[in-house]
Amino acid sequence: MDSQLFRKYFSGKCNEEECKEVEKYISSHPSIVDQFLEAGWGRSTEEISTEVSTKLKNNLYRSIAQESEVIQQKAINHFSFLKIAAAIALLIAFGAGLFYVYNYRNQVNEQWVRIDNQGSKIKSVSMPDNSIIWLNANSSISYSNLYNTTKRELKLSGEAFFQVTKNHQKPFIVHSGNISTTALGTSFNISAYEKDQIVRVVLVTGKVAVDLKKSFNNEKRVILTPGKMIEFENKNAKWTSSMINTNSVTLWRNNKLVFVNELLPDALRKLARHYHVNIRFNEEELSHLYFDGTFESTEEKERVLKTVLSIYGLTYKTTPNGYEILKNKK
Known part of the structure; x- marks a missing residue:
């Protein structure tokens, strides 16, 4: 069989007719195991799709069952059985190896970008997802160069106003001191200077969830609605919420x-x-x-x-x- 068709099958790119052709070949040709062991599949850089992986393992397990029936009727062929079992182990290890390499490669390539505002004027930052952040004086944000690939996550030191672009698949998460604030598409203000006793989150539009890294009052998450403010006291590890005039909180942008x-x-x-x-x-x-x-x-x-x-x-x-x-x- 054409090796190109095998590669398409293992990467999940076959159409229905091609899939049936490959699966039929695997079922009727146990020698495919030898090709697995000798053709250097481990050097492949393409990931085997979950669907194909499951089908292949099922076919191999059926091959073992068929082989077992032959064992009962004829002389035991240990070598053939071991080859099939080895192929299953190879497939599982291959998938795990790809997962490890993918994550390791991401970790190696990940770098953090830091934007500071050390002046007295307001600095606006346009993020890769078109969200806009206004940084107050003596404030900074840090985010990964992988931002907006699988998630939108950043760290804040100081005060900032966020106008977040909607994306329900990639929540926008801000880590600031002992809390993290999660939004999908909204606007809110966070004040979290390092030496301040209180961290404040004020919601202007939409909805956000504020998660507390330290458990207290048996609550770890608070949902804010527009016009609501949550204050976290770093020293006493407690919080209070109240309604507030959002215009007064965001006047610093003017x-x-x-x-x-x-x-x-x-x-x-x-x-x-x-x-x-x-x-x-x-x-x-x-x-x-x-x-x-x-x-x-x-x-x-x-x-x-x-x-x-x-x-x-x-x-x-x-x-x-x-x-x-x-x-x-x-």
Whole structure:
């Protein structure tokens, strides 16, 4: 039989008539086993399809059954039986080998791309699937060069707004700190700076699932609907959800400096990132205080700092490296 037809059969490219022809040949020619062992099938780079693999194994098993009947009627032919069994083992090993090589090749070729926004201006990134990501200041994303081949997955450090292209076969997954957010086609905001006490996810349109890497309150997944925000406290490993005005959360894309019910330490860190200065403070003393407010991103830093601190009667002093927050004066 034509070897080209065999190759088509093993790669699942035969039509119905060709498949029947090959299968008939295999059933009536046990010597095909010798060809398997001698023709160097292991050097093939084409994967045997699941359907063909199953058919071939069934044919080989039938050959064993037929051989067994002959054994009962005639002298035992150990060599023939072993050849067929060896072919089955070879087929199974061949499929496993292809699977290993495919995955190993992907691992070797996989590289991670990192995009940083170290400036004070907003950076927009167009992904290979046409999704768009807006990166806030001092934020970064990382994704594999295999992105959008079998999945859409990336890592976020900082804050970003995502406008995701719909693809139900390839969920869009963002890993940020202790949570991962999964979307199919939607828009949402994530704030997950490394040193902040709280990670926030706000859904603007569509629906997302937020998975928590650490189990708490007997819940590991939260489904968000538009206008809902989930906050994860890194220190206490707990979360809260609430409704929110999504416009206020995403104003930073319009060069606004926005604070939405933020812990004062996180608010001060945001100021430090925005103005590229060092702000020293006692985390424990301020961890119970919250701040809300909106400023122009170009507003003078000391004026903004005074406004934030004045609400709680706090002051600051200038240091060689930036500013130090002082306790309340009694």
